[in-house]
Amino acid sequence: xxxxxxxxxxxxxxxxQQVTLSxxxxxxxxxxxxxxxxxxxxxxxxxxxxxxxxxxxxxxPGRFSGRQFSNSRSEMNVSTLELGDSALYxxxxxxxxxxxxxxxxxxxxxxxxxx
Amino acid sequence: ILNVEQSxxxxxxxxxDSTNFTCSFPSSNFYALHWYRWETAKSPEALFVMTLNGDExxxxxxxxxxxxxxxxxxxYIKGSQPEDSATYLCASLxxxxxxxxxxxxxxxP
Numbered sequence: 001x002x003x004x005x006x007x008x009x010x011x012x013x014x015x016x017q018q019v020t021l022s023x024x025x026x027x028x029x030x031x032x033x034x035x036x037x038x039x040x041x042x043x044x045x046x047x048x049x050x051x052x053x054x055x056x057x058x059x060x061p062g063r064f065s066g067r068q069f070s071n072s073r074s075e076m077n078v079s080t081l082e083l084g085d086s087a088l089y090x091x092x093x094x095x096x097x098x099x100x101x102x103x104x105x106x107x108x109x110x111x112x113x114x115x
Numbered sequence: 116i117l118n119v120e121q122s123x124x125x126x127x128x129x130x131x132d133s134t135n136f137t138c139s140f141p142s143s144n145f146y147a148l149h150w151y152r153w154e155t156a157k158s159p160e161a162l163f164v165m166t167l168n169g170d171e172x173x174x175x176x177x178x179x180x181x182x183x184x185x186x187x188x189x190x191y192i193k194g195s196q197p198e199d200s201a202t203y204l205c206a207s208l209x210x211x212x213x214x215x216x217x218x219x220x221x222x223x224p
Contacts, residue, residue: 045212
């Protein structure tokens with residue numbers, strides 16, 4: 001099976017812009033989770049989608065949002081970008097139905113730089 | 116413990132040494148504990164998911180144990196090899212998913 005794919009891999013934006021990142025899960029996986037990794041905060045959970053519904057959410061401002069499509073592909077959007085949003089954004093898919101209970105398979109990440 | 120804590124922060128061992136690290140997590144509202152191996156320039160790779168007190172999992176030379184009552188998990192690597200060099204992350208699912216800062220392992224040939 002093909003692994004989790006994320007596009008784009010690298011992105012440069014300026015403050016105030018908005019950005020959309022895409023994640024395609026492993027075929028058959030219905031759960032997609034998003035994470036932010038920064039040197040200062042480490043890896044932090046953003047949100048999880050299952051069957052097109054947000055099932056769990058981390059402690060991030062409303063500027064961070066996401067959605068999931070019927071084919072389980074997911075997008076993450078960040079509006080009004082701030083310098084501190086510069087990070088590696090990882091998505092992970094899981095075959096299990098329980099939030100966070102299944103093995104997470106990570107994609108390669110999208111590295112976002114906000115200038 | 117409110118957050119997930121890992122120790123040590125970094126570890127240097129010689130090839131062939133066995134080693135272990137600790138993950139401490141909140142014991143209340145606990146659902147699952149994940150261990151990941153994260154090599155530089157690669158994606159995190161899932162090692163284990165454990166849910167029950169007393170769980171023990173093994174994958175080759177790597178094993179892990181779980182104590183949900185006291186809120187800790189140990190990861191053991193037997194006979195470390197240079198290719199084991201990576202950051203080992205644990206994540207606890209309680210009310211939400213929280214990651215530790217990781218233990219960076221370097222195995223010298």
